[in-house]
Amino acid sequence: MGITVYGDVLFLINFSMDFLVLFCTAKILHIKQKPLLLILSSALGGAYAVAALFMESTALSVICNILCALLMCFIAFPRVRGFAFLKCAVLFFGLSLLTGGGITASYALLSKLGRGVNVSSDLTPVLSDIPLGTFCILGVISMILSFVTGKIFNRQSEKKETAVIISGKRGKVTLRCLCDSGALLREPVSGAPVIITSLDKVKDCVDEKLFEALSSPDMSVAADGLRIIPANGISGGKLLLGFLPEQVTVKGCDRRAVVAVTDNSDFGGFDGIVPAALCG
Numbered sequence: 001m002g003i004t005v006y007g008d009v010l011f012l013i014n015f016s017m018d019f020l021v022l023f024c025t026a027k028i029l030h031i032k033q034k035p036l037l038l039i040l041s042s043a044l045g046g047a048y049a050v051a052a053l054f055m056e057s058t059a060l061s062v063i064c065n066i067l068c069a070l071l072m073c074f075i076a077f078p079r080v081r082g083f084a085f086l087k088c089a090v091l092f093f094g095l096s097l098l099t100g101g102g103i104t105a106s107y108a109l110l111s112k113l114g115r116g117v118n119v120s121s122d123l124t125p126v127l128s129d130i131p132l133g134t135f136c137i138l139g140v141i142s143m144i145l146s147f148v149t150g151k152i153f154n155r156q157s158e159k160k161e162t163a164v165i166i167s168g169k170r171g172k173v174t175l176r177c178l179c180d181s182g183a184l185l186r187e188p189v190s191g192a193p194v195i196i197t198s199l200d201k202v203k204d205c206v207d208e209k210l211f212e213a214l215s216s217p218d219m220s221v222a223a224d225g226l227r228i229i230p231a232n233g234i235s236g237g238k239l240l241l242g243f244l245p246e247q248v249t250v251k252g253c254d255r256r257a258v259v260a261v262t263d264n265s266d267f268g269g270f271d272g273i274v275p276a277a278l279c280g
Contacts, residue, residue, distance in 0.1 A: 010053075015046035021095045022076045029088060031077050032266050041076040044068070069093050161270060162279050164195060166259055167247035168205035175201055175271040179279040187229050187242070187258040194229055194242065197272030199261040206243060214241050214261050229260050250278045 019042040026033040048068045055061045073080070073089045080088050164175045175197060185194040199214055206214070213223035219241065227242040242260035249255065255278045267273055 010050050011046040013046075014049035015042045017096070018042040018045035018072065021092060022072070024095055025073075025088060025092045026077070027268060028091060029084075031080060031088070033076065037076050037078070041072040044075065045072050069096070160279070162251055162274060164272070164274050165247075165249040166195075166202060166205055166245050167249075168202070168243075168245050169207045169210075171205050172247075173202055173205045177272045177274040178267060178270040179276050180273050181276040183273050183275040185229065185231055185260070185275070187227055189227070190244075190256075190258065192256050192258045193275040193277050194240075194258050194260045195248070195272060195274045195278070196240075196260050196262060197267075198263070201271050202259060202261065205245070210243055214243065216241075227258055227260075229258065231260070248278075250274060 019038055022038050022041055023033065025031070026038075045068065048064070052061060052064065055064065069092060070089055073085065073092050077085070077088055160179045162177055162179045164177045166173050166175065177195065177197070183194075183196070185196070186192060187194055199211075203211055207223075209221075210223040210225060213221040213226045219228065219239070223243075225243045225245075227244060229240045229242050231238060231240050240260040240262060242258050245257075245259055247254060248257045248259070250257075257275075257278055
């Protein structure tokens with residue numbers, strides 16, 4: 001006897017999983033997330049999960065699955081563009097499969113080919129037991145995706161933290177930074193590597209004039225030591241304001257570096273990002 005699938009329960013389950021996956025995607029890729037957008041995107045995913053049960057066409061289901069995933073990423077991360085958006089969508093889809101949402105969708109698609117879904121006379125969808133062949137197919141898919149996504153997590157875990165001491169005219173601050181081999185940004189005039197942090201983390205070591213210049217949204221204030229640094233990130237090309245500190249110490253060694261500040265204070269739990277070139 002089949003198990004009746006209740007729409008409200010299915011919606012809540014998929015809503016919860018989608019919210020968790022979107023949150024993890026944002027954390028892994030260091031994307032600043034807004035809870036309201038995550039909720040709206042997750043609600044779309046939950047609603048689609050219910051609607052997908054009534055799609056008879058396998059081809060249509062596949063196309064709609066992909067479009068829905070892309071739309072969810074667009075809603076959750078509206079400032080992400082280009083290749084970064086593609087990377088975000090692929091990671092979201094992979095994590096969705098690992099948490100069960102994609103596996104459920106895959107089973108539903110295979111069932112439409114005659115492997116386990118029946119529809120009763122009152123149009124209530126029911127699922128029968130998973131056939132051995134279907135189970136093996138989904139097992140292989142899960143194993144492959146677990147390996148790929150595991151590699152992504154391993155790359156994140158391999159990044160080490162380090163203490164960075166930044167000295168300025170008013171004093172010094174100590175930051176707990178993420179040592180990232182992917183941080184390749186350099187200041188164009190000096191060619192020095194760039195440490196990225198938020199303004200509030202370095203406000204105690206810069207003087208009032210420099211702090212005012214770093215806080216200026218239109219870059220209209222000048223100050224000694226101020227640097228303008230072109231950068232390409234998740235949200236596209238932009239200019240970062242930074243400064244040349246009096247001294248930078250990484251792992252007890254003096255380093256030549258420029259400090260850039262950003263309004264994004266989400267660095268995965270760290271105070272900032274330091275290039276791996278400075279951590280050696």
